[in-house]
Amino acid sequence: MKKAANNKIQSIVRACRIILRMIEADPNTRHSQKMYYRMLLQYYTRLRDARENGQFIAAHTVFFPAEILLAMDIIPMHTETTTWMTSLFTGECGDILAAGARLGMATEICAPHRGMAGAFASGALPRPDVMVWSNMVCDNTAKSGELVMDICGCPGFFIDRPFKDSGLEKTYMAGEIRDMIAFLEDKSGKKMDYDRLSTIVERMDRQIELTRQVNELRKNVPTPFSPLGFLELLTIDYLFPGQPESIEYLETLKAELEEMVKQKKGAIPKERFRLMTLFIPPMYLMSFLEKLSVESGAVSVIEPFFTFWGEGRLDASRPVEAVVEKAYMIPETRMYGPLGESALEAIKKCAREWKVDGAVYYADVGCRHSCATIKLFKDALAEVDVPVLTIDCDVVDQTVTSEEEVRDKMERFFELLEDR
Amino acid sequence: MLSIGIDIGSLTTKTVVLNNGRFLASVVSETLDEAEISAQVAMTKALERIDADEDPLRFVVTTGAGAKGVSFSDRSKAITTCLARGIAYCVPEARAVIDIGAESSTVVKTNERGKVLDWANHDKCAAGTGIFLQQMAKLMKLSFEEMSELSETASKGADITGTCAVFAESEVISHVHRVPPTPMPEIILGIYLSVSSRIKTMCKRIGANEKIALSGGVALHKGLVRTLEKEIGQPLFVPDDPVCVAALGAAVLAGEEIQKETAQ
Numbered sequence: 001m002k003k004a005a006n007n008k009i010q011s012i013v014r015a016c017r018i019i020l021r022m023i024e025a026d027p028n029t030r031h032s033q034k035m036y037y038r039m040l041l042q043y044y045t046r047l048r049d050a051r052e053n054g055q056f057i058a059a060h061t062v063f064f065p066a067e068i069l070l071a072m073d074i075i076p077m078h079t080e081t082t083t084w085m086t087s088l089f090t091g092e093c094g095d096i097l098a099a100g101a102r103l104g105m106a107t108e109i110c111a112p113h114r115g116m117a118g119a120f121a122s123g124a125l126p127r128p129d130v131m132v133w134s135n136m137v138c139d140n141t142a143k144s145g146e147l148v149m150d151i152c153g154c155p156g157f158f159i160d161r162p163f164k165d166s167g168l169e170k171t172y173m174a175g176e177i178r179d180m181i182a183f184l185e186d187k188s189g190k191k192m193d194y195d196r197l198s199t200i201v202e203r204m205d206r207q208i209e210l211t212r213q214v215n216e217l218r219k220n221v222p223t224p225f226s227p228l229g230f231l232e233l234l235t236i237d238y239l240f241p242g243q244p245e246s247i248e249y250l251e252t253l254k255a256e257l258e259e260m261v262k263q264k265k266g267a268i269p270k271e272r273f274r275l276m277t278l279f280i281p282p283m284y285l286m287s288f289l290e291k292l293s294v295e296s297g298a299v300s301v302i303e304p305f306f307t308f309w310g311e312g313r314l315d316a317s318r319p320v321e322a323v324v325e326k327a328y329m330i331p332e333t334r335m336y337g338p339l340g341e342s343a344l345e346a347i348k349k350c351a352r353e354w355k356v357d358g359a360v361y362y363a364d365v366g367c368r369h370s371c372a373t374i375k376l377f378k379d380a381l382a383e384v385d386v387p388v389l390t391i392d393c394d395v396v397d398q399t400v401t402s403e404e405e406v407r408d409k410m411e412r413f414f415e416l417l418e419d420r
Numbered sequence: 421m422l423s424i425g426i427d428i429g430s431l432t433t434k435t436v437v438l439n440n441g442r443f444l445a446s447v448v449s450e451t452l453d454e455a456e457i458s459a460q461v462a463m464t465k466a467l468e469r470i471d472a473d474e475d476p477l478r479f480v481v482t483t484g485a486g487a488k489g490v491s492f493s494d495r496s497k498a499i500t501t502c503l504a505r506g507i508a509y510c511v512p513e514a515r516a517v518i519d520i521g522a523e524s525s526t527v528v529k530t531n532e533r534g535k536v537l538d539w540a541n542h543d544k545c546a547a548g549t550g551i552f553l554q555q556m557a558k559l560m561k562l563s564f565e566e567m568s569e570l571s572e573t574a575s576k577g578a579d580i581t582g583t584c585a586v587f588a589e590s591e592v593i594s595h596v597h598r599v600p601p602t603p604m605p606e607i608i609l610g611i612y613l614s615v616s617s618r619i620k621t622m623c624k625r626i627g628a629n630e631k632i633a634l635s636g637g638v639a640l641h642k643g644l645v646r647t648l649e650k651e652i653g654q655p656l657f658v659p660d661d662p663v664c665v666a667a668l669g670a671a672v673l674a675g676e677e678i679q680k681e682t683a684q
Contacts, residue, residue, distance in 0.1 A: 375625065382627070387538055405543075412498035416536045419501060 008086045008096070008124040009048040015089035016041040032253035036232045039249065040085070043239050050075040051126055056188040059128035059152075061144055063136035063330060064159070065323045067204060067241050068181060071197035072190050077128055079148070080141075081238050083115040086124075087283040087396040096124055097397055103151070110140040110366035111397035117144070120151045130187050131156035132180060136327060137336035138369045157183040164338060165328045173324045181320075194319060202316035204242035204326060208309050210250035211237075215307060217257040219354055222266025223274065223301045224257040227293035228286065229267070230277065230300055233307045237330075272297030273417050276351060276359035276386070278305065278377060279335075279370050282393045288403050296414050302354040304347045305335040336369050344380040351386045358417050359388045360410075364395055389413040421477040421678050424466070425670025426459045426493070427502065428484035431522040431550075432637075433458040434667035435466040438675055445469035446664045455486025459493070479681075481674040483666055497673050499666055500528050500539045506669025507633050508534025510659040516628035517665065518619055518648075518656070520638035522550040527622040534672070540622040546585035548618035550638050555585065556611050559592055560604065568643030571608040578602045578610030588614060612647035620651050633657035635665035 020037045023029040050057050058069050059077045069076045086093040097111060099118030107114075119125040131154055133145030142158075149156040159176045162169035181192045211233055218225050232253075240246040260267075277300040281289055293299060302308060310329040314322040327333075334343040350356070359381055363371050378388045391409055394400040422444070427434040433451045437444040447466040452458045459482060482493040483502045490496070499519075507517040508530060519526045525548045526541040546552045557567055580591050592611070595602035623632065632652065638644060639662035649656050659665060 378625075392544075412500050412539070415498045415501050416539075419535050 007048075008082065008090070008093075008119055009044050009126065011090050012044045012082070012085050013041065013048055016044065019089075030226075030253070030256055032249055032256055033226075033229075033232070035245070035249045035252060036236070039236065039240060039245050042245070044085070047075060047077055047126070056130075056190065057126060057128045058184070058188075059125075059131050059148060061133040061136075061141045062238065063141075063327070063332065064132060064134050065177065065241075065327065066239075067197065067200045067319075067323055067326075068177065068184070068192075069132075070241070070243065071194075071200055071319075072181075072184055072188065072192050074184065074188055074190065076239075077125070078238050079116045079125075079144070080112040081235065082125060083112040083119065083396055084280075084283045086115070086119070088286055093396050094398065096122060099124070107397075107399075108366060110138070110364065111394045111400075113140045113144045114366075115396055117147050117151060120148055127152045128154055130154055130184065132159070132184070133157075134159035134161050136161045136330075137332050138367065140366075155183075155187060161327055170321070170324050170328070173327065174320050177320050177323055197319040197323075198316045200242035201314050201319045201322040202242075203244065203247055205314040205316065205322075207237070207242060207246050207250060208314070208326075208329070210247065210254060211307060212309060214250065214254055214257060215302065217254065217261055218301050220261045221274070221355060222264075222268075222271035223299055224260035224265065224267055225253075225299075225301075226267045226290075227299040228277075228281065228290055230303050230307050231280075231286075234280075234303075266299075268294050268297060268299055270297045271299055273357045273414060274299060274301045274355055276301070276347075276354070276356045276381075277303045278359055278361040278388075279364060279367070280306070280395050281360075281362045282398075282401060282406070283396055284398050285403055285406060288406070292407065292410060296410070298410075298414060300360075301356065302350045303331070304350045305331050307331060308334075308346065308350055310334070335373060339373065339376065344376065347377060347380050348384045351381055351384045356386050358413060359386055360413070361388055361390045362395075363390050363392050365392050365400055366394060366397075387413075387416060421475050421479055422470075423671045423674030423678055424463060424478050424480045425502065425506075425667045425672070425674055426462055426480065426482045426484075426487075426490070427499070427664070427667035427670060428455050428458055428482065428487055428490075429521055430485060432663070433462040433484075434664045435459075435462040436664050436667040436671040437466050437470055438668075438671045439474060441672075441675055444474065446661060446667065448663055451485075455484075456490050459487075459490045463492075479674045479678050481670040481677065483670045495673070495677055497670060500526065500536050500541075502666040502669035502673065503528045503635065504530040504536045504669065505534045505672040506665035506667070507635065507659070508532075509668055509672050510661075510665065511633045511657045513631055514633035514657050515631040516623065516626075517633045517635055518623070518628075519665065520548070520550060520615075520619070520634070520636040522554075522637065525549055525619060525622070525636075527619065527626060527628050529626045529628045534669075538626040540625045542618065542622065547581075547588060548615050550636065552585045552588070553611070553615065553638060553641065553644065555589065556592060556608075559589060560596075560607070562608075564641050564643075567608050567611075568641065568646075570605045571612055571643040571647065572605075574603070574605035574609035576606060576609070577613040578606045580607070580610040580614045608643065609647065612644050613651070615644060616648045616651040619648060623652060630654065631657070633659065633665075635659065635662045637663050639663075 096118040099122040100114035105114040135142040487496040524543040
């Protein structure tokens, strides 16, 4: 294992500090946004110092139930989000993608996974004590864990989440979670604190409810939430599930949005186009996309696969089962799970209720699961007269799409919407 | 007031001049290093063709590569919007237009008012574009006319990929050097089919299923037009001047802008 010559966690911590310093001094920045960056700083500082503090680190993939780790006082390292953050905060992650390529990872593979493998191989991320992962939600994720185990020489545990969601399948998955808890107890020497897990689940239930309320506020015209603010909602769910900080953040955000609605104020000076965002925009273009959104008056008002939670509640009295329930409620399962009529209906419902003018599908070329849905979603949205712009891109790999190309397509699309 | 549309393409710059919706002139000139100069030269040539007593006032809409940087442009518009307006002007019954330019191919679905309903384009590779066909013609040492004539005699097309222009070139070379070599007409038809299947997919993707027109320089390539028609399963509308459709649309949009300003 190479020594960390290029510690990505330290880079993220440094970038978060700089951003925080800038926005703390800015009276126009949302208080909730300041809280969000403090949370990011906290997450990555804790991860950076974990080894020094003798803490047990579990690397985990996206949608893995991190509630379990937090209830056991294990330090989680969300691998895909960390790759994103590298791209978002340091502007590029070519070095870790190149390291992934040196491992033999083909460019067709989802870049966050390529980057993750490269980051571990080059020592840019700390070596985890264990790797825990699942088939939530894609096959890249399902295989990445084994690769990380191999690269880092650490033990690991894979949770099998059945594709369908009958009672029997949920019972099976609860068994998987219990086996994983036993694995973690064995490797970390820490016992699961079920009371703590119940508290986390109870807060997670509240977190989901608050996200739903925030989304309700976003229905207002003009919408009060920033054009790409939904990434904050996404990130706190990934990094802080059921944590007090998430509740505080969401309650603050909700109060801020309520105030803006009361004052009939929009997030951007002149709202012209209400957009639905399908999949994740390229992280390295976020500043550009924010600027373009403000210039063009385009704002994302709903994201059916990222912020629009499925129906249901989490029962804190049965915490393991609640963690399983959440695995079937997460918005992304609409895209990655069985794509029935209900998923397509949910998109149409979102388009109608959030008064969407157009949808932007950031088609991550390395994500076969999502790209396979482009036509289905386009056809479904055509039924409610919502045009869809598809942008072939990658969440972190800058070689796939340039800023100019995205600008050109976005401007064409806005012209189409304006001309209707 | 004259409404002038300028479409700056990668090889040629097209200009169309209208006056109150009446066609006055169109010009195709070579695209030069700078968009500004290309547009200026093209517009000057077009204005030379109209009567001196036409209105000296003008409203200019530019589109294409570098259109935004043209200093004398009053508005720049997306090529998709221009294609839709242009085809509605010259082929009113069309509800979609396939534009195969030198370096990109685009399909635009339109409504009866020439508004864009949806579009799909391919700009990642030269496969399916005019440059690709030019490259193939050069490789086989044939003119476009000769290619068209030969393709008519083919009973089937050779397998040629539509994904990558470089791979396609290797495949053509491989067909030529095969023992026995693949007959030239089959290779040409194979090339046409590879372009056509790519275009057909784009049409399907946006639901451009009927009343389709064809624009761009490739519309003059008769053999390809025939193949494309067979692939799509319907005749294509080819306007009298397919090269200038986007410039015509830009001129129509210039006219709309004049009307808006007059109304204010």
